[in-house]
Every structure is written in C-alpha cells, then in structure tokens.
Amino acid sequence: DIVMxxxxxxxxxxxxxxxxxxxxSSQSVLHISNNKNYLAWYxxxxxxxxxxxxxxxxxxxxxxxxxxxxxxxxxxxxLTISSLQTEDVAVYYCQQYYSPPYRFGxxxxxxx
Amino acid sequence: xxxLVESGGGLVQPGGSLRLSCAVSGFTLSDHYxxxxxxxxxxxxxxxxxxxxxANSYTTEYVxxxxxxxxxxxxxxxxxxxxxxxxxxxxDTAVYYCVAWYAGSARDWGQGTLVTVSS
Numbered sequence: 001d002i003v004m005x006x007x008x009x010x011x012x013x014x015x016x017x018x019x020x021x022x023x024x025s026s027q028s029v030l031h032i033s034n035n036k037n038y039l040a041w042y043x044x045x046x047x048x049x050x051x052x053x054x055x056x057x058x059x060x061x062x063x064x065x066x067x068x069x070x071x072x073x074x075x076x077x078x079l080t081i082s083s084l085q086t087e088d089v090a091v092y093y094c095q096q097y098y099s100p101p102y103r104f105g106x107x108x109x110x111x112x
Numbered sequence: 113x114x115x116l117v118e119s120g121g122g123l124v125q126p127g128g129s130l131r132l133s134c135a136v137s138g139f140t141l142s143d144h145y146x147x148x149x150x151x152x153x154x155x156x157x158x159x160x161x162x163x164x165x166x167a168n169s170y171t172t173e174y175v176x177x178x179x180x181x182x183x184x185x186x187x188x189x190x191x192x193x194x195x196x197x198x199x200x201x202x203x204d205t206a207v208y209y210c211v212a213w214y215a216g217s218a219r220d221w222g223q224g225t226l227v228t229v230s231s
Contacts, residue, residue, distance in 0.1 A: 001176075040218060042157075049209055049221035050149075050157060056216050093157055095218075101175040102147070104157040 002027045002096050006105035013112065019081040021108045023094035028074045031098065038098035041070055041079045043090045044107075050093065054079065086112065114138035114220045116210050121225030128200050128229075134193040134210030134222055142166040142188040145213040148195050150206035151224075160208070163193070178204075200229045 003026040013019040029038045037057035042050040052061045054070035057077055067082040081088055089112055094105040120132040134146075145168075148160040161174040163184045172184050183196040193210050207224040214220075 036216070038216075042218075044157075049224055051221070052218050055218070059216075061217055061219065091156075095157075095159070097216075097218075100162070100173040102159045102162070104159065107156045 001101055002029065002099060002103060004094055004096055004103050004105040006092075006094060006108050008108060009106065010109040010111065013081075013084045013110065015086065015112060016083050019084050019088070019110055021079045021092050021094075021110070023072075023077045023079070023105050025075045025077075025096050025098075027098075029096045029098035030074050037073050037077070038096055039070075039072070039077050040095045040097065041068075042093045042095065042104075043088075044093065045090045053092075081110075084110075084112065114212070116212060116220055116222035118208060118210055118222045118225035121208065121227045123228045123230065124200055125231050126201060126229055129196070129198045130200065130227060132195040132197070132208055132210075132225055132227070134195075136191050136193065136210075136212065139212065139220075140188075141186060141191050141193070146184075146186065146193050147211040147213065147218065148182075148184060148193075149209045149211055149221075150204075150227075151209070152203075152206045155206075158206070160195070197227070200227075202229050205229045 005024045007022045039057040041054040044050040058070045091107045115137045117135045147162045161184045164171045181199045185194045209224045210222045212220040
C-alpha cells in the first residue's frame with residue numbers, strides 16, 4: 001500500500017501571505033504510460049464534504065481560484081496558496097489514486 | 113446540475129448490517145468511476161472502495177479493513193450507487209460520502225450520511 005504523509009499537521013499563516021503544504025508518498029505515483037502523477041488535493045471546511053482543488057498533481061479544478069497551485073512529481077508534492085484569504089481556513093488533504101487503496105494524507109489544518 | 117444524495121445511514125448494533133444508497137442526477141452513472149469515502153467523527157478521510165465504470169466492467173476495489181464485509185454495487189438504470197455493509201464494527205462509525213470521478217478528478221461529492229455502530 002502507498003502511504004501518504006502530509007506536513008505540517010497544522011499551519012498558521014497571516015492574511016495575504018503564502019501557505020505551503022507538503023505531501024509525500026511512500027512510492028512513486030507517476031504513471032510512466034501517460035506521464036501523469038495520480039495525486040489530488042482537497043479542501044474541507046467544517047460541516048462540508050471535501051472539495052477537489054487540484055488533480056493530476058498540478059491541474060486546477062474548474063472554478064478554483066488561481067491562488068491555489070500544485071506542484072511536484074514522483075513522491076513529493078506541494079500545495080501552495082499564494083495569498084491567503086479568510087475563506088481558505090480549512091483542512092487540506094492529498095490523495096493518491098495511482099493504486100488501491102487510494103489513501104489520503106492525514107490532513108493539514110490551515111489557520112490564520 | 114450534478115447531484116449526489118446519500119441515504120440509509122443510522123444507528124446499528126455491532127454485528128449488524130446497513131445498506132447505504134447514493135442517488136445521482138445530472139450525469140450518466142455508467143460512464144463514471146464511483147467511490148465511497150468515510151470520515152470518522154473528528155478524523156481524516158478514508159477511502160473505502162470503488163466501482164469502475166461500464167467500460168471497465170464495473171470492477172470493484174476495497175480497502176483491506178472492509179474487504180469481505182462491504183459490497184459496492186450500482187444500478188445505472190436507477191441512477192443509484194449502493195454500499196452494503198455487513199458485520200459492522202464500532203470503528204465503522206463515520207460519515208459516508210459517495211464520490212463521482214471525471215477524467216482524473218473526484219469532482220462531485222454528496223453531503224454524506226452518518227453511520228453509528230453502537231450498542
């Protein structure tokens with residue numbers, strides 16, 4: 001099984017500042033056949049289901065503000081929020097969908 | 113508009129069974145991979161299982177902790193996804209979400225249904 005490890009577990013960032021969350025997989029999630037990383041990022045606010053922000057490691061989902069970006073390849077990935085807004089307070093998860101079980105990271109709580 | 117609405121959650125005793133449903137609208141169910149994901153109270157997300165689309169023979173996959181106890185099925189004609197849960201344990205207590213995948217993105221999630229396993 002591929003284990004997903006996020007860092008840090010929690011993060012406090014000032015409004016307008018950059019927030020960076022890391023995700024490391026225990027095995028590569030890069031599929032050689034299509035050169036795609038099977039890695040997604042989600043945002044979850046209290047009482048709501050998760051919402052996908054980024055898929056294929058760096059493709060922003062439609063409607064997601066461009067202050068959110070994803071990067072990385074292989075086993076190391078990063079979610080960056082370029083300028084933190086109050087509505088970005090949430091828990092963020094990465095997930096690999098390369099091979100089952102399609103595990104999530106433990107989550108990173110982002111606060112202001 | 114795409115909608116996923118879960119139902120069937122509730123209180124069940126350890127060892128009991130429950131069947132969750134997910135009614136979908138706004139897309140053709142047979143074209144899409146569908147997952148069940150759960151979240152224990154105050155905890156993180158756990159992938160439970162998947163049914164692939166018609167083109168991939170509706171193949172199912174499960175996390176080890178539920179394999180042999182949980183079964184995912186679907187009725188495309190009824191636009192519904194199901195999760196049959198048997199031999200329930202206290203650690204199965206969670207909000208269960210159904211999730212629709214589109215070309216590499218888990219774009220649509222239901223609001224979830226709470227399952228509580230307790231005597």
